[in-house]
Amino acid sequence: MAKFIMITYYLLTAFIATLFFWNFWQEKKKIDRQILYLLVLIPLLLRLLRIK
């Protein structure tokens, strides 16, 4: 069960990372917001890759 919940967390992280990435891609004007989206993606991506 613990393993199943952990997998769910990876899916949840992937879902949230997708949302942030999508918003980054849709952000037309503000470059500072684009940078912030990418900063938020740092921990999400490395967790998904099981590096940290």
Added chain:
Amino acid sequence: MRTKIILLICLVFILIWPAIQLYQHRHFQIPIVAGPGVTRVTKLSHYLPALKGTMADTWIFWLEGQESGGKALILGNSHANEPEGMLAALVVIENGLVERGTLLVIPQFNHSASRATRPGDGYPLYFNIDTKWGKKKFRMGNREASPLDQWPDPDVYLHYPDKQLLSFLDARNVNRTWPGRPKGLLMEQVTYAAMELIRQEKVDLVIDIHGAETMFPVTNCIVAPEKSAKLATMVSLTVKATEKFDNHVEPSPPKFRGLSHREIGDYSDAMPFLLEAPIPFLDQPTGPKTEKFLLDGKDPFLLRLSRKNKLFVPYDETGWPIDKRVGQHLSVTLEILRQYSRRTPERSIIIHNVPRYAEVVEKGVGYYFQDPSQVRRDRIYLN
């Protein structure tokens, strides 16, 4: 569009080097040499098969004497950011010769934590110990297990079986999950497996080796519950008289659950002891958290605070070097075994060839580590 692609390239550039560094840290192997006294090496999962194949599984080194006697268990790296425990355990594994009884040593008790780094605290990834043959490299770990091995945390951790509320972080702290449960969180499984080891092997003494801040009142001491208090007091008085270092006794608070010095005594026949040596590196008001500071324990802020009587241990320009910390732990451990053997001769544990405080301070802890490249391959265990 072009800006976005440039930004994405920047992200990859920022991520790639740290990602490699962090990946290498998690997978870096420390070669542990099984010394001449090691008779067999098993895994903790032997006592709870659920741990098999997980990062929480860890080596147990057995040092068995010719004559039967008592049994003692030494735990290092319950908190993997307090490396003196692991180093003391390795000195025993590489050098100890047991004449009577059995010594079990787990150098990386929270194995997952030893492969994790501590976000927000700026630790170095590794530290190196000088030896006769060069530098021996170790991973610097974290207090809690890696979330890669146990995730998510609860919003609050409820200790088993008392339901005491503890911080959510403590769900990954093996010194809060004793006595554990077989189907609980991974760290509860680790402590449960250790409890099974203690119960099944009829272990008499458990020595859990830690480090504590100089500003923490419970430092430079032996923490002992009621059943171990007398022996701890004798040990404290003896090392003070014969080896000239302080190591007072602190009672284990009965209402603070989950700690080894409380639960092991309550849930088995063993007598637990938790050893603390001062580790300035863990204090908050210090300079940068460098490898040098971790090893020599010298800090200008702590020195000033010491002059204002704000530390709980004596502190001067010499700092609190790792050799002193490991030396203290080894002397106290040997003294616990000696005092116990004197009191209960039928369950005595007699060990030789493990250095005491003065020797470690003089020669340095690295002096007692063997060169893995000069040792038979089957005597090396990667941990």
Added chain:
Amino acid sequence: MIAKIAVVLISMVVAYLVGQWRRFSVELSLFLAAFLGAGCGAIFSTPPWQEILRHLVEGSFTYLDVILVFSTATIFMAVLRESGGIDYVVQATMNSLGKIRPLALFILMVIVLIPGALTGAGSVSLLVVGAPVAAALHHLGLSRPRIAAILFILAGLSAAAPPVNIWAMILCAGTAIPYVGFELPLGLPVIFLGTLTIFSLGWRPEKIAEAKENWEKMDIPKGMSWWRIALPFMVLFGLILAYRLWPFNLPVLGLPLQFFLGSITAWLTSPKKLNFFLISRETMVRILPLVSTMVVIGMLQQVMTATGVRGLISYAVISIPLVLLFISLAVIIPISEGVLTYGAAAILGIPLIWYLDSLGYHATVAISGLSLLWPLGDGLPPTALIGRLSVMVSNYEGSYWSFLRKTWFPWIIITLAGILMVIFSAKLSFLVRWSTG
């Protein structure tokens, strides 16, 4: 060494100010401070150049779980809002309670206190019940900045309230003090100060006309009913409470998953057809400043430790003479929270508690006292996490400082209460004894 660390600290402050001067966002200015601080530290050898990026990346993980809670909790609230559920609850509650103002205010206070008390996060209180309570307070005739002020103080108190107080838990974990006996030392002041806050700020109605107009505008979708609203909350609180009641029989789900399951339930029970993905995406746009602040603050914290700046600050606080220390707690504790959020409890709180403990102050009561002060800092920049959330959920669009100024009265009373609890902690230790029976 101390002079070098001071130079690094100055470089960080200058980098932040330059960022603000160049009109960068708070988050980017903080990132600039972390980056340049690490670079300046590297000039003095620590951290080594090759470790700078590793420290920044590792630091970004400090509050990863908080980020997941923020994200999923906001999605939960957004789905409920879009389904029309919040308007429905406010209308129904105010229809039955609106005429007895003191009772309505008191119940609204309790509603805000509960989620934060259960989870230890004031943000959860705001994200879960902030919007409906704000709407209810508006209906009671309160202006937007005053509503934001009430929500900010109450959310802070809810985080301090027992059974879960994260500052106290971090301090207990760091000082090896058992997390027991906090029920009365935390519970009594929270109830007292919460009541004082809601009555002092909410007693007099201000803008009834606008409120009535908004009230009439509320559009409740057809088919909306109590069970459609109650079910998502039942799933959320049911899961939280179930773990408390049967912790050894149930798996650990964690707050992010609990909120996510709540959101799915809200989506399924909505009388309107909702696009879950679109709502979630828009939610992430709204919470980007908050979430990126958490990421950047983690980086900043890591760099501050790696360069020794954190130690310098901690040392400076510990070195203050005792009487002056007690007075300066009013400033130091909130500001440290404003800069470092939970990190402040570890950096300043742990040595402070050891120091006070060694002087004979009662650690549990002193921790409780400090726990009342820390939430105030969540309204201060650069992070201002709870302050910004309060403004967000109450739909206040004016100046941030005019909202913060409205909190002056409860702010002063809470500060006094917190400091007096620390000073008289030994005399108040009976509260701990009564709590533990």
